[in-house]
Structure formats: structure tokens, C-alpha cells
Amino acid sequence: MTGSPDSSGQRAGSPTSVLGGDPAETEQAILRRGLDAFAELGYQATTVRVLAQRLGVSHNFISVRYGSKFAFWCAVVDFASSEALESGGWIFAEDYEDDQELIAASVRKIYRVSAQLPQLHRIVADEAARDSERLDYLFERYLRPFMSNVEPSIHRLVAKGIMPPVPVHLLYFAVMGPTSGLIQQPLARKFGRPEPSSDDEDIQYGQTLAGLLLSGIMHKPGA
Template structure:
């Protein structure tokens, strides 16, 4: 694509980037099952993390884009946060707040908690490094989903472990 095409069609490179991200992330989020309304807070957190990892395994390039953008304080990060991250997190924050208030989840700053959930997705999508750690050369989608499920269980079990609320 030429600069002329992008400018004629979208007005700017930034608008083109937003259009591509909207198309990709909008489709990805529709594949993420929302937490069951009125469900047990532990189940809500478990389902949220499991779905987050499952969806990112299906679209690894989007996860890599997001992880890359998280390291830059730019308009792109603002756009991603306001349009996608904040509304997605709003699905699980009330459950997390109730779990921490009741002592069923570790009391840590919200940024630490979310990095504990979000950062591990890198281990699911960064294939070249994962292969060096023993991942098969060409895992099947079923194997990728099994890894996503195992990672979700590990992360959530750690957050909800007995005595987690006492750790600081």
C-alpha cells in the first residue's frame, strides 16, 4: 500500500492503524465469552483468564501487537486502553474487588494483579523463544489450547491459593 492510498482511503497512517486494530480486535473480542452474570466470583475470574488466553492463542499476532504497544506511552496505547482494555477489564474488576475484600485473593496493587494475568500471554504467543524452552516445533491448535488452559489454571490457582490474601 502506498502513502497515497492510505491517505486517500483513511486520512492518515494513524487512522489506518486504528481501522486495522478495530477490525482485528473487534473480531477477537466477539470470540471471548463474557463471564456468566451473577456467577461465583472465583468462577468469573477463572473463566475470564481462561477465555483471554484461549482467544489470544487463536490470534497470536494481536497479542504480540498488544504486548509491544504496552511498552510505549503513545496515542496508540491510549486508544487500545480506552477502546479495548478498559472495557474488557471492567467485566472482571468487580469480582476481583470482592475477592480481595473477602480475603479470597491476594491484595496487591491492581497493576501488579493485571500484569500477573496479562503478561503470561507472551508465553503462549512467542513461539521462537518457547521452542528453545522445549515447545514442539509445530504445535497443533489443540496443543496450543491445552497450554492456554494449563497456564490459566496455574495463574488463577496462584491468585486464589489458600493464604494468598496474607501475601504482600
């Protein structure tokens, strides 16, 4: 139970009674607030009590609506990932005849998402530091499929001498490392990043970083 019904028939402490509006939009608002909380505080520090305060709901809303904090975290990650996919869609290897074009498109997609949804990448970076069911969820549901999509192209480009022969796990971190310039905004501002920046400017920053990275990991054979 999430409280007694109010005069509108909604239970006190339910997301609709607190936030108002269409239930679907309310659900998105709940998940977006959850995304901000997990990205800012990390999973352990984001207690159910903290979530209730952040979401503006009763203390037992998470357990009643989602079953557990972990289940809510999964819903938040899925929501953020679906938002990311709406920006340009998923990149499929079969849509690209040229391996270099696939790798370039995949890298640029990563940096576009990092610029538009830095919270998602903060969550991934935080969870990557320790083994947990959350890391398993991220890896099996998102990271492994992404790498499986590009690995055949990587191997062919390595064989042609276009990409360096480094292990895939090192290549992953070489690609993901520079996204810190997009998600660690307080530090970036100390180095001179303008504040505030528009969404278009954030995306352009991401594409500039992607271009720098691609110029470093792909080159002409014999160059």
C-alpha cells in the same frame, strides 16, 4: 486516487484488483495482512511504503482508503478484537453469579485469545512500553472496559481472602505476563515447544497456562 481503472473497472492497486474476490473478504485480507505487519515490525517500522508492499496495493492506498496510518492501525486493532470476540463472545459480569467463576472465565478468555491471535497481544505488549495515542486507544477502548468489568469481583474476592490484596495494576501484569509463552513462540520452541502445533494444541497450551495462573492467584480462605 489509487490508480487508473483496469479492464474490469477496478482501479489498479486497489485491494480488490490486487487480491481479487468479494470486497468484504478482500477488506478482511487487507486488515489481516496489516495485523501481521504491525505485530511483526511494530508501528514505527511499519511505514506506509512497507504497508503498501505487504498489502499489495499502491503507495497512497492507506491515505485514500483510511485517511492515515494511525487510522488504519485502529481499523486493524478493531478487526483483530472483533475476531477475538467471535471466539466465545464477550464476558459480562452480570452473566456470572459467582465472582470466582467470572475471574476464571475472564482469564481463560485472555489466554484463548493469546493462543488464537498472538499478533494482537504482540501489538499490545509493544505499545505498552511508551505513551502514545495508540496506547490511549487500546486502553480506553479495550483494556479499561475489561478491567472495569472484573474489578468489583476482584475487590470482593480480596475482602474474602480468596485473592491477594495487591494493586489492580500489578494483578493485570501478573495475568498478562505468562501470555508471553503463547506469543513468543521462537523462544518457546527453544525450550521444547513442539513445532508445528495445531490451533487446538495452541488453545490447550493457553488453557494450561491459565490454570496455572488461577491456581496461584485464587485460594481458599485461610489456606
